Amino acid sequence: MGDITKAYDLIIIGGGPAGLTSAIYGGRSKLKTLVINKGTVGGMVNTTREIVNYPGYRNISGEDLMKDFKKHAEDFGVEFLRDEVVKTDLSREDKRIVTKKGKEFSAKAVIIACGSEPRLLNIPGEKRLQGSGVAYCATCDAEFFEGEDVVVVGSGDQAIEEGMYITKFARKVTVIVLHDEGILDCNKVSAERAFQNDKMEFIWNSTVEEVLGADNVEGVKIKNLKTGSSEELACQGVFFFVGMVPATHFLKDSGIVMDQRGYIPVNELLETNLEGVYAVGDNRVKYLRQVVSAAGDGATAAVAAERYIEEMNAFQANVLASEKPVLLAFFNVLDQGSLEFCTLLEEVNQELSECYRIVKVDLTTKKNLAQKYGIQQVPSVLVLDKGRHVKRLNCGTTKDSLKTQLV
Structure with missing residues (x-):
């Protein structure tokens, strides 16, 4: 990949209802957000003449509803680019995206909202006469x-x-x-x-x-x-009108796990198998494919992405940029034992002339780092040097034994 055209916090691939909702939430969270959409913003919903089941709108065309979605996102400072994503590198921390027009972007998190497209029967004459009847x-x-x-x-x-x-x-x-x-x-x-x-x-x-x-x-x-x-x-x-297929063909070699039909499986946070990458709307494995469910997907993924970015920014500032070795201490605010251990850890560090920087991670609100380091129980403490894992402490020991581990 070449030179970066521009760096963003969040890039959303696709401008349908799921992507636009993600954009609204991303913009409102003060994330630098870009929506890349290869066609008219709104996607397939633009072809729906009448929507009567979207909350708050008794009767509205799909085109008008999507205009409202886009205006809402623009009001929060979201940027839009009409282009097609043709290549991605999503396995790295700073994800890379290349478009058909040769532009290359980086993002801390990516939401895939490329939707679906009409299924072809591939019978004789169908492709040849497209646009001619x-x-x-x-x-x-x-x-x-x-x-x-x-x-x-x-x-x-x-x-x-x-x-x-x-x-x-x-x-x-x-x-x-x-x-x-x-x-x-x-x-x-x-x-x-x-x-x-x-x-x-x-x-x-x-x-x-x-x-x-x-x-x-x-x-x-x-x-x-x-x-x-x-x-x-x-x-x-x-x-x-014989059904739809996910428009995920550009992700073929991206490392994103897809099922045999091309749909992307996700968890309850809409996370894919790649860290910091989410899938929403009609291109993911799901039961209901409608505007209202797509909007719900977009909201969930954007909030999850915002928290992921927050954790990664904090990790960069507090761990990777630290001049001292770091004690990454995982605790649970509801677990008294882990809270008491954190207090003990601080006492030991003071006695050692604060030669370590202690960074606390509450598993009830910040789960990405726990997943990154395979933390399954609290208290757990990792010793890191510039982000490099040095060792894991034995947290079931006495104060003197803990001090011995840190000397």
Whole structure:
């Protein structure tokens, strides 16, 4: 990697609801925060015409909600960069990020909020005719099919709701459904509305096996899953809504652990397997993928990152920069024995003319250092010299024995 363009406390990769919430919390904590987003800030939520279940907003478009999120972050001094992250080095203490435009940044903590992207069926004609009749976003492209016949592939919430939106423009919308007649994967309200829509038709027990057309979509080849027979259906547009996949391909060689689908497993603090790196929103392993759950992820990760950075800054100032050897003393404020041992440690250090600097770490509030050094019980004391681990003290001894260990 080359020269650093700029250093930050916190860099957030992705500007959807999870990333923007992280940015709000990061900015409010006075962290120097940068959001890198390769597209329009807001991500896939921008294509949602109507959100009715986000607390405090009875009815708002996804685009308008994301504008509010971004403005909130900007009010706290968060910086935004429209670029794409193509390379990372996240295993080091000062994490490095390189963008497609050749800029390189460093950060003390990184939050991965790159979200997900439409799943491709990878059938013949799909990729070739993208932008020429093949589409994945009704809000973006429906108006281009005014008065034409359109096919929708899928039967989940997105497929049916987007399909109904397309009927505002298209002459007819034919939905290709894998299931038996009357069975859709969407919610019941949307299903009822779709069945009552005169411009929507359904082909059951079927899938699309090819998109037809030379320069533009002219039709699709549909296969009946029960009979095995195929037929062609003329149309001018095909919208695919067959699920999403995590947009984590740029992390392939980063050292971040991912499952076989590309989702990132995390713990309750949204921590990945790499220290100081967090994953939030649709790119992580989780049960519910909605704006409200993404926002919750962003808040949790940003608070965890802020505390991690605070601990690392304190470690740098109090341990690595110390002229004296350091006694890193781990205690629990709720454990009287560990508190008494810390008092004893201070007495011994005074008798030794304070030749050590004592740095106390409360495990109830600062867990990152404990994890770093494998501390599982209190009291525990490490002797460090410029951050180098010299030895661990036996804390179950007398005052004289403790003094002997430190001489």
